[in-house]
Amino acid sequence: CNSPPLKIGLICAVRSSCQEQGKSFNQILNQVLSIILPILLNLVILSMGCTTDIRKLWGHIRRPWAIIVGFLCQFGIMPFTAFILSKAFNVLPVQALVIIIMGCCPGGSFSNIVAYWLDGDMDLSISMTACSTSLAMGMMPLCLLIYTSGWTSGTSIQIPYKRLAIMLPLLLIPVGAGIFIKYRWPMLAKKVIKVGSMVGLPLIIIATVMSCIVYKNSWSMSTSMWIIGIILPLLGYSLGFLMARILRQPWKRCRTIALETGVQNASLCGTITQLSFSREERMLVFAFPIIYSLSQIFFSLVAVGGYQVYKRCCQRSAIKTSTPEDEEMHAVDNGGFRVDENGSVDDKVTRM
Template sequence: MNNSMDCAPEATLCNGTSCVVPESNFNAILSVVLSTVLTILLAMVMFSMGCNVDINRFLWHMKRPWGICVGFLCQFGIMPLTGFILSVAFDVLPLQAVVILIMGCCPGGTSSNILAYWVDGDMDLSVSMTTCSTLLAMGMMPLCLFIYTKMWTDAGTIVIPYDSIGTSLVALVIPVSIGMYVNHKWPEKAKIILKVGSIAGAILIVLIAVVGGVLYQSAWIIAPKLWIIGTIFPMAGYSLGFFLARIAGQPWHRCRTVALETGMQNTQLCSTIVQLSFTPEELNVVFTFPLIYSIFQLAFAGIFLGIYVAYKKCYQKNRGELPEIEGTETVPDSPHCQVNEGFQADTSGH
């Protein structure tokens, strides 16, 4: 029997009963253009987020990194372990289990910094956690993947794109550093930049989700188990990160920050690793999982944001600062206190 008869009409590459539709040149070019544009926009948004980071408080977190250590434990302890448990519990295919674990081992994404601002999180902690997790991912990702995936795949099969991690680190550190300097020298201008950047950041998050859905719309047919895991995984990350931070004695605003940093993974990095590590036939089975995770991590973050905004309106009508975020630690003074003031009335007189 002619193997070509087993193929869909639009397929041109056949091997037995397996047919792969070649990638569209339009999609490839569009992907490169949009990646470049989104990277530039993301750098601009991170610059505005840096305008809410106080240099003294940022250095304080580095010198007394208890919050960062809690976040590290969540990022490279809870998330890979949760991915492993979900893979075993749902008895997924080895290839699918590896992709789930790759997602769990990725560092925090920069979207968490934007969401941390909107939920009045500790921006200094958020930026320091994202920076540290991206830097430590150089060593922690290969280690975690070696530990958790060896029952499903051979060592060295998964390709870690160190250049992509380095690019993410540069795109984070440089704009944030410039924003911190602007905040230090011109705090009033920094507040204006922050207001614009926070709105642009929210639009950018939605834009990234839409672009991902459009570019990879042909890959949405995927095993139902992965849809379920993609729903549970980010929710588990948010919840476990929040409770672990609270158990560690962190104040509420830092618990919210750690929760976002834990559940909100760098899905773009995960997609890159998957593309570098698997064949086109294998990608048809698993490539959509990072997109599913991205959708649900944003959806749950939006729900949390809505709940928090409703809480503020109910219990914080005309007050400038929530009583629950008043920590007991002595930290350097910041023009933004312990939460962002981007949308609060300036009653300080300066």
């Protein structure tokens, strides 16, 4: 063991063993990400479908003003904001392309989960996610053609149309099953909602952390890309909410439209990046979708935590001010939700 060749051989063997273990660990994580997590995510979407009222959903489709507002935010505000940030930070062409691709992606299912915890309009959230996913097949190439012409031709970016076509039924089938469960077995639907709402947020966080581990070698990016990845979803939330209020949407819908604007399908952006760029180019930008995911999760958790604390404070206030002689529900204007004498909250009273 004291001979240098033998020492070198042992070191190489240990390194080789560690590399093989690392590869096998990454393979296991990849299998989990590609097989198990989509199944669990569909179960969460099923639970969100159990919160959907088919009459209200049909009402949004018949009178799609709120959906149109969301569409303008999704494919108007986000691509333009991504373009402005790319120009402002003077990033490399390949980096600008990935930023704009992210801004052009449709909404993700994560927005439905957060909308539930923020007492958003679940029927609007699900209909907006479905509409943005279906319309993305036409709007993504159009937006990319408009905003990327200064860096490259729009035809050089490969959009995975098959994946977009599959995403829509993967959303609508569990939502439809959830609507049927709510109609046929209301008590079972309540249990499914309880489980799904508790599992949804941790599931998204676990998926993002696992992605960070799998692609840990792709984290070397410029400071500009980190800053843009952090502030882009925050700008999406803020500008979406502001536009909804300017167009006089109720508070409940404003929260929903803000979420649908800021939450983008980061995994779709990662797929387009893999298809459209060389290995050297991917090394410069591959972690950007993950940074965006972490950022939108962080700001969503802050919003959910703040809203839930505010909601509980209003409940306690309502309980303290209520009297035994009260027989009717007391409507207290607290940013768009109603608090009854038992302290329960009903987000049906909105302030225009």
